[in-house]
Amino acid sequence: MNEEIVAIVDSGNRVTGSAKRSELRRLGLWHRVCYVFVFDTPGLLYTQHRTMTKDSYPGYWDLAAGGIVLAGESYEESARRELAEELGIEGVAMDLWFDFRFEDGLARAWGRAFGCVYDGPLRLQAEEVQSVERLRVEDALAGISGKTFTPDSLLALRMRFSGPA
Numbered sequence: 001m002n003e004e005i006v007a008i009v010d011s012g013n014r015v016t017g018s019a020k021r022s023e024l025r026r027l028g029l030w031h032r033v034c035y036v037f038v039f040d041t042p043g044l045l046y047t048q049h050r051t052m053t054k055d056s057y058p059g060y061w062d063l064a065a066g067g068i069v070l071a072g073e074s075y076e077e078s079a080r081r082e083l084a085e086e087l088g089i090e091g092v093a094m095d096l097w098f099d100f101r102f103e104d105g106l107a108r109a110w111g112r113a114f115g116c117v118y119d120g121p122l123r124l125q126a127e128e129v130q131s132v133e134r135l136r137v138e139d140a141l142a143g144i145s146g147k148t149f150t151p152d153s154l155l156a157l158r159m160r161f162s163g164p165a
Helices: 021-027 075-087 138-141 151-162
Strands: 005-009 015-020 030-039 045-050 065-068 093-105 108-116 129-135
Touching: 005 021, 015 021, 015 138, 015 151, 030 075, 030 151, 045 138, 065 075, 065 108, 075 108, 075 129, 093 151, 108 151
Parallel strands: 030 108
Antiparallel strands: 005 015, 005 030, 030 045, 030 065, 045 129, 093 108
């Protein structure tokens, strides 16, 4: 199995090198992550139920498509790649929202958030996505959906719709 080589950054989001994904996790290295928040035309947010084999937050619900930026890849390239891989969405216009910093006991990342609107069919990546449900943003932010969301995607959604945490 070929392991992904990912971009490594410093705490100020400057690229300092690259590493295997497993080393990034083991050493707690700073890295870049893209987030694409996908809405349908009425404004419902597509949420993804992560598989139990994910290396971070297995079984959680993700509010965005996305993932770790590979070495030599821009945030935008990563966002398009991840959107196509996870949900089968290609060729949509993405709006740049903002960059943000996220740190918890599992990850230290610089994220770039995007938004897009999509109403077509989905093609889920079986290795990463169990299912997809659409939610109102207000319900996700209020915690009334009964779902446990990945903390980084929840932070980004809060920043977009409620201001910085």
